[in-house]
Amino acid sequence: MQLHNLKENSQKVSFVEAVKTGLGRNQGVFFPESLAPLTDVDTLLDMDFVTRSSKILSHLIGDELPADTVAQMVKNAFNFPVKLVEVEDNNYCLELFHGPTLAFKDFGGRFMAECLAQFNKGEKVTILTATSGDTGAAVAHAFYNKPNIDVVILYPKGKISLAQQKLFTTLGDNIHCYAVDGSFDDCQELVKKSFLDDEVKSTLGLNSANSINISRLVAQVCYYFEAIAQLPKEKRATAHISVPSGNFGNVCAAMIGAVIGLPVGKLSATTNQNDTVPRYMLDKNWAPNATLESLSNAMDVSKPNNWPRVQTMLDNNWFSYDNFYSTSVSEENTQAVMKNIQQIGYVAEPHTAIAYQGLVENKAADAAGIFLATAHPAKFKESVEEILNIELEMPKPLSDALAKPCLAKDINADYDALRNEILTKLG
Numbered sequence: 001m002q003l004h005n006l007k008e009n010s011q012k013v014s015f016v017e018a019v020k021t022g023l024g025r026n027q028g029v030f031f032p033e034s035l036a037p038l039t040d041v042d043t044l045l046d047m048d049f050v051t052r053s054s055k056i057l058s059h060l061i062g063d064e065l066p067a068d069t070v071a072q073m074v075k076n077a078f079n080f081p082v083k084l085v086e087v088e089d090n091n092y093c094l095e096l097f098h099g100p101t102l103a104f105k106d107f108g109g110r111f112m113a114e115c116l117a118q119f120n121k122g123e124k125v126t127i128l129t130a131t132s133g134d135t136g137a138a139v140a141h142a143f144y145n146k147p148n149i150d151v152v153i154l155y156p157k158g159k160i161s162l163a164q165q166k167l168f169t170t171l172g173d174n175i176h177c178y179a180v181d182g183s184f185d186d187c188q189e190l191v192k193k194s195f196l197d198d199e200v201k202s203t204l205g206l207n208s209a210n211s212i213n214i215s216r217l218v219a220q221v222c223y224y225f226e227a228i229a230q231l232p233k234e235k236r237a238t239a240h241i242s243v244p245s246g247n248f249g250n251v252c253a254a255m256i257g258a259v260i261g262l263p264v265g266k267l268s269a270t271t272n273q274n275d276t277v278p279r280y281m282l283d284k285n286w287a288p289n290a291t292l293e294s295l296s297n298a299m300d301v302s303k304p305n306n307w308p309r310v311q312t313m314l315d316n317n318w319f320s321y322d323n324f325y326s327t328s329v330s331e332e333n334t335q336a337v338m339k340n341i342q343q344i345g346y347v348a349e350p351h352t353a354i355a356y357q358g359l360v361e362n363k364a365a366d367a368a369g370i371f372l373a374t375a376h377p378a379k380f381k382e383s384v385e386e387i388l389n390i391e392l393e394m395p396k397p398l399s400d401a402l403a404k405p406c407l408a409k410d411i412n413a414d415y416d417a418l419r420n421e422i423l424t425k426l427g
């Protein structure tokens with residue numbers, strides 16, 4: 001896979017280099033220069049999830065990794081199911097929360113861990129990542145206890161749910177967590193600054209694990225094929241998929257899927273009140289506001305890092321603007337929609353409810369709809385129980401984590417403070 005930096009097109013890298021570096025010069029993200037279509041998609045759709053995913057990833061990555069290596073990595077990473085549930089006539093929920101940390105981030109996080117384990121044999125690596133809630137846990141679990149790898153996780157203090165937080169801050173060992181006095185965008189800024197700091201970068205062997213890492217995006221392409229494979233054949237080509245979006249990595253993966261041949265009609269990237277992209281779609285003016293705290297906190301992002309990738313595919317007409325929708329759902333409406341979904345007999349946490357709303361709002365009447373359940377409702381226990389007036393049962397990984405103490409250290413949203421801290425601790 002040949003990629004280039006979307007800010008400085010002359011910087012070209014292989015897949016391996018892109019995975020190891022994370023971010024390009026001038027803070028540009030890497031993206032494939034071209035995306036070749038898959039051949040014989042129908043045959044692929046008949047395969048089981050793991051076999052098909054190995055083929056898709058081998059196709060995307062190309063000859064940099066042998067097919068049997070990719071197959072083994074996929075088998076290790078995707079060791080939990082993807083479920084498509086018809087919640088009402090012609091509307092399906094794609095449940096992506098059956099992994100170890102109960103959110104879709106497990107797919108990308110686990111595949112990325114497999115990649116870095118392949119590429120970094122023996123060298124010291126520090127994974128530095130900012131999390132808006134769920135990436136932290138997925139990455140922490142994927143790398144927990146792996147030799148020669150340290151993981152540093154920054155999260156916005158008090159802005160993620162207790163369940164989200166406890167799933168990574170209680171691990172200890174090679175997982176180092178910092179509660180930043182600021183927003184997720186502040187955390188992302190600290191990560192970007194660290195990558196511009198050559199001393200920190202080389203001393204710690206810095207690597208990013210944000211959704212900017214291309215290995216996560218390619219992994220996520222795979223479950224869109226699984227969703228369509230589980231849909232009746234006649235419904236596939238016109239299906240409409242709604243993705244609850246924050247940093248826009250997940251919808252970027254859906255679009256990559258469509259570009260390489262996934263049969264799908266339309267895509268919705270649905271946001272919460274942090275609506276930079278929905279507003280951009282109206283007037284083509286990029287005007288991020290301050291980040292607002294929402295029920296769907298993993299989408300509290302006002303400067304989505306993956307937007308340049310999505311925009312590239314749209315501007316190149318690899319995917320038509322006509323088939324791309326981006327609307328936002330208010331806080332009040334999020335609660336109302338959660339109740340509506342409860343009425344049809346399903347329990348959705350806030351992110352999932354936003355995806356559902358983006359689907360019913362934009363979908364053609366006769367098209368099949370798929371909305372993504374990006375997290376298990378128990379991960380948002382407090383708000384789900386209060387809004388829906390129910391009591392949720394805690395899945396075992398969560399009740400275990402909730403019983404343990406938080407090991408995170410408080411830190412100001414200040415680069416020098418972070419630099420000092422990680423150089424002292426890990427340098």
Ligand SMILES: *Cc1c(COP(=O)(O)O)cnc(C)c1O
Binds near residue numbers: 247250
């Ligand atoms: C990360 C996350 C999102 C947003 O995904 P992006 O790829 O950042 O757009 C949505 N829902 C949940 C539960 C998440 O953890």
